[in-house]
Amino acid sequence: MSNLLDLVLNNPLLLAEAALNGLLLGGVLALLALGLNLIFGVLDIVWIVYVDLAMLSMYLIYFTVQVYGWPLLAGAAAGIGLGVLLGIGVHLLIITPILTSPPVNQLLATGGLLFFIQSLATFLWTTDHRSVRLTLPTIEVAGMFVSFARLIAFVLAVVVMVGLYLFLTRTYIGTAIRAVSQDRGAMALMGANPQRIYIVTSAVGGALAGVAAALLIIQYSVHPHFGAAFGPITFMICVLGGLGNMFGAFVASFIMSEIISIGGVVWSTEMGYVIAFALFIVLMFIRPGGIFAKKQ
Amino acid sequence: MLELAGVSAGYGHFTALWDVALRVSAGEAVAVVGPNGAGKTTLLRVISGVIAPRTGTLSFEGAALTGRPAHEIVAHGIAHVPEGRRLFPALTVADNLRMGAFLPAARAHYAESLARVFGLFPVLKDRRAQRAGSLSGGEQQMLAIGRALMSRPKLILLDEPSMGLAPVMVLRLFDLIRLVRAEGYTILVVEQNVRQVLKLVDRAYLLEVGRIKMEGRADELSEQDFVRKAYVGL
Numbered sequence: 001m002s003n004l005l006d007l008v009l010n011n012p013l014l015l016a017e018a019a020l021n022g023l024l025l026g027g028v029l030a031l032l033a034l035g036l037n038l039i040f041g042v043l044d045i046v047w048i049v050y051v052d053l054a055m056l057s058m059y060l061i062y063f064t065v066q067v068y069g070w071p072l073l074a075g076a077a078a079g080i081g082l083g084v085l086l087g088i089g090v091h092l093l094i095i096t097p098i099l100t101s102p103p104v105n106q107l108l109a110t111g112g113l114l115f116f117i118q119s120l121a122t123f124l125w126t127t128d129h130r131s132v133r134l135t136l137p138t139i140e141v142a143g144m145f146v147s148f149a150r151l152i153a154f155v156l157a158v159v160v161m162v163g164l165y166l167f168l169t170r171t172y173i174g175t176a177i178r179a180v181s182q183d184r185g186a187m188a189l190m191g192a193n194p195q196r197i198y199i200v201t202s203a204v205g206g207a208l209a210g211v212a213a214a215l216l217i218i219q220y221s222v223h224p225h226f227g228a229a230f231g232p233i234t235f236m237i238c239v240l241g242g243l244g245n246m247f248g249a250f251v252a253s254f255i256m257s258e259i260i261s262i263g264g265v266v267w268s269t270e271m272g273y274v275i276a277f278a279l280f281i282v283l284m285f286i287r288p289g290g291i292f293a294k295k296q
Numbered sequence: 297m298l299e300l301a302g303v304s305a306g307y308g309h310f311t312a313l314w315d316v317a318l319r320v321s322a323g324e325a326v327a328v329v330g331p332n333g334a335g336k337t338t339l340l341r342v343i344s345g346v347i348a349p350r351t352g353t354l355s356f357e358g359a360a361l362t363g364r365p366a367h368e369i370v371a372h373g374i375a376h377v378p379e380g381r382r383l384f385p386a387l388t389v390a391d392n393l394r395m396g397a398f399l400p401a402a403r404a405h406y407a408e409s410l411a412r413v414f415g416l417f418p419v420l421k422d423r424r425a426q427r428a429g430s431l432s433g434g435e436q437q438m439l440a441i442g443r444a445l446m447s448r449p450k451l452i453l454l455d456e457p458s459m460g461l462a463p464v465m466v467l468r469l470f471d472l473i474r475l476v477r478a479e480g481y482t483i484l485v486v487e488q489n490v491r492q493v494l495k496l497v498d499r500a501y502l503l504e505v506g507r508i509k510m511e512g513r514a515d516e517l518s519e520q521d522f523v524r525k526a527y528v529g530l
Contacts, residue, residue: 176398
């Protein structure tokens with residue numbers, strides 16, 4: 001704690017910069033968490049493989065932009081398109097055949113896919129770290145230095161989340177998705193083909209992974225274990241916010257990203273993660289249903 | 297209108313319905329009564345396609361519906377108000393009704409259906425911006441029936457509409473179901489409240505341990521006898 005106190009007293013600007021970076025990181029994490037949570041809400045299945053799907057989109061964007069010279073926007077569109085296809089593909093090929101199996105089997109099946117994708121990526125593309133080299137400036141805001149790529153990623157993440165909110169609240173199919181997440185069986189009695197709703201949900205979830213991929217590749221390099229780096233934190237955010245609770249996931253994203261970012265400046269990046277995971281374990285004892293769960 | 301012949305159904309190793317034959321004509325109100333666990337809910341689930349029958353046939357207005365999934369059966373004009381209402385509690389009353397009109401054919405008449413539902417249940421209009429979970433039990437049952445009406449059905453299946461309601465509300469609810477009936481809907485209702493439901497319907501079936509034990513016109517059946525049979529199981 002003395003480090004933190006020291007920083008507050010002697011270098012408040014550095015702390016403010018860490019907080020700002022945490023906020024910006026939280027935007028992209030929230031996008032991933034909302035995608036994972038959306039699918040969980042409707043299908044009651046945690047796609048453990050979710051961030052690895054985003055990783056595949058990151059590779060696609062890397063290859064199209066860095067190797068084949070596509071404009072970044074075209075590469076990003078391709079990455080989002082791949083996300084949609086992967087979302088639908090995972091649902092049709094992995095989930096549909098085991099939809100009535102016990103949840104643990106479904107979890108294991110998407111977990112198996114995770115290891116398959118990791119191994120395949122290592123085999124095809126080696127363990128090299130690959131990044132899209134953008135010459136984006138670092139900008140100064142009131143004495144704090146912020147990467148422009150991070151700022152852009154945050155703004156776009158917020159725009160996409162507003163879009164997701166409008167989709168879920170203003171459109172017919174979006175309202176049906178919320179309805180299914182509240183009562184899976186009753187929506188079929190309204191004449192909705194459940195499989196159609198599942199496919200739309202998986203496609204939207206996949207698209208969110210694709211958008212997150214585009215926003216991550218301008219900040220981080222991609223490698224076969226990218227999913228292992230961001231997957232656990234994404235899952236943790238969803239559990240912390242309450243699985244299926246979209247608002248909870250949104251808030252939890254920023255709590256976690258702030259802990260990681262500020263912890264990283266005060267101690268070290270690794271310590272930031274240690275604190276985040278330790279807090280998660282403690283909160284699971286205090287509030288196992290997530291921070292916004294109603295008391296039992 | 298609706299015809300079931302030789303229908304058996306169950307869950308896993310358990311058989312809940314044995315060789316059930318049942319018929320509902322257009323414009324009729326029919327009740328299925330019987331003690332707890334007689335298979336009444338299973339019967340409605342088979343009709344609405346929530347579960348597929350093991351044997352037997354199901355037809356509606358001449359169309360064979362045996363084994364069709366629930367979402368297709370709704371499109372044929374059968375709406376199921378399930379046991380426990382199964383509302384979408386976090387959605388508003390208006391959104392619940394909107395979901396009732398999910399089918400394209402129903403969506404095309406959304407405004408007209410909504411006016412009709414609000415005409416029948418004015419309280420839903422007042423509460424349309426409220427979350428369904430915040431309604432009272434009686435209001436929730438009205439919403440469940442209203443949501444079913446939004447699909448523009450010909451036949452409405454009601455599963456224990458009086459369940460969990462205060463006695464005074466039960467009487468009101470039966471009056472409301474009479475109103476729904478007067479609008480020209482055909483009704484098949486499952487009820488434990490035998491005395492009340494027999495005043496509402498034209499005909500009734502007595503279901504016991506998965507088999508139809510009696511059937512007849514509601515006014516012809518000796519009410520006392522029927523009640524005794526339904527509850528005591530003799």
